[in-house]
Amino acid sequence: MVKARKFVYHSPFDGLPKETDLKLVEEELPPLRDGEFLTKAVFLSVDPYMRSRAPGVDLGATYIGSQVAKVIESKNPEHPVGEHLVGRFGWRTHTICDSNSDFWLVPDLEGLPLSYSLGVLGMPGNTAYFGFLEICQPKPGQTVVVTGAGGAVGSIVGQIARIKGCTVIAIAGSEEKGKWLIGDLKFDHFLNYKDVDFETKLEGVTPNGVDCYFDNVGGEIASIVLTRMNEFGRISVCGAVSGYNNDFSIKASPIQYLMIRKQLKMEGFNVYRWQERWFEGISQNMKWIQEGKLQYRETLTEGFHNMVKAFIAMLEGRNVGKAVVKA
Numbered sequence: 001m002v003k004a005r006k007f008v009y010h011s012p013f014d015g016l017p018k019e020t021d022l023k024l025v026e027e028e029l030p031p032l033r034d035g036e037f038l039t040k041a042v043f044l045s046v047d048p049y050m051r052s053r054a055p056g057v058d059l060g061a062t063y064i065g066s067q068v069a070k071v072i073e074s075k076n077p078e079h080p081v082g083e084h085l086v087g088r089f090g091w092r093t094h095t096i097c098d099s100n101s102d103f104w105l106v107p108d109l110e111g112l113p114l115s116y117s118l119g120v121l122g123m124p125g126n127t128a129y130f131g132f133l134e135i136c137q138p139k140p141g142q143t144v145v146v147t148g149a150g151g152a153v154g155s156i157v158g159q160i161a162r163i164k165g166c167t168v169i170a171i172a173g174s175e176e177k178g179k180w181l182i183g184d185l186k187f188d189h190f191l192n193y194k195d196v197d198f199e200t201k202l203e204g205v206t207p208n209g210v211d212c213y214f215d216n217v218g219g220e221i222a223s224i225v226l227t228r229m230n231e232f233g234r235i236s237v238c239g240a241v242s243g244y245n246n247d248f249s250i251k252a253s254p255i256q257y258l259m260i261r262k263q264l265k266m267e268g269f270n271v272y273r274w275q276e277r278w279f280e281g282i283s284q285n286m287k288w289i290q291e292g293k294l295q296y297r298e299t300l301t302e303g304f305h306n307m308v309k310a311f312i313a314m315l316e317g318r319n320v321g322k323a324v325v326k327a
């Protein structure tokens with residue numbers, strides 16, 4: 001008999017989640033039936049959407065999330081023991097699956113770490129690849145602003161912008177992130193949005209305006225960036241993390257007049273729009289890593305029992321690059 005450990009949604013988040021909002025429980029799994037296979041989590045992801053989607057999660061339900069898992073027992077010849085997959089199984093150590101479960105198979109990563117399947121070679125990498133290239137349509141020599149630049153999606157967007165020959169203005173919330181973004185990733189400018197002179201500094205580093213804005217944060221930061229847009233600028237609205245802990249009850253300056261005057265194009269997206277092209281994004285990001293054009297960093301937390309700690313730390317901005325938990 002296998003015992004799974006899982007986190008269930010225990011009490012509704014109010015502001016920043018607390019450790020007691022999720023409860024670690026055990027669940028006895030039944031023996032496998034024909035067609036089923038048992039997976040064990042190897043790495044689990046903590047992502048901002050887990051906070052924004054909380055109102056849709058029932059109390060008592062296993063908390064939502066993805067993991068890289070390994071097949072450890074199988075009664076399904078299509079999914080042999082040893083196979084790795086990325087499954088949207090929630091925060092749990094063991095899962096009984098069948099061919100219709102919600103997963104995709106990890107392709108050959110050619111020696112790159114398995115955990116990358118939750119980041120640059122998975123959902124966040126594809127968010128950056130499709131969400132930036134398809135919506136922003138960057139051209140060489142143009143200026144790109146990316147917020148959340150020190151995180152999983154933003155750090156990849158900025159690097160893809162550089163690969164495409166753009167000037168990159170990176171915005172994030174700590175000087176540690178700034179050092180990485182300028183020192184290692186070679187972005188052109190870094191601004192800390194917590195800086196009291198943020199708006200003036202943004203003006204200073206965008207003398208030719210902004211052509212593309214990849215928005216990970218929303219709120220007033222987004223309204224300020226929009227004031228710097230050039231005519232026919234493109235804005236890819238990826239996330240609104242500045243509002244996730246306060247149910248979006250934040251105030252931001254109106255943007256409609258700017259949109260009209262500058263003839264801007266703003267588009268929100270969900271990365272699964274490009275589900276059919278999923279492995280195109282993964283293989284392009286993998287190629288860029290192998291060519292030395294794309295660097296990748298993770299903030300790794302050890303231990304499944306530390307999932308909530310890792311989740312809170314990510315929401316507080318204590319991750320650099322992708323926040324991942326090793327089970």
Ligand code: NDP
Nearest residue numbers: 048151152153172173216238239240241242269270271317
């Ligand atoms: P990150 O790795 O960037 O981690 C979240 C970061 O958000 C923190 O590190 C913190 O960085 C920043 N943050 C937290 N609070 C605030 C705040 N009040 N104002 C500004 N920044 C804040 O996460 P991801 O890269 O995984 O996700 C980035 C964004 O992309 C999120 O908004 C997410 O919801 C969205 N997303 C959207 C998808 C889609 O399909 N549309 C798919 C995947 C992600 P800092 O130190 O800079 O404050």
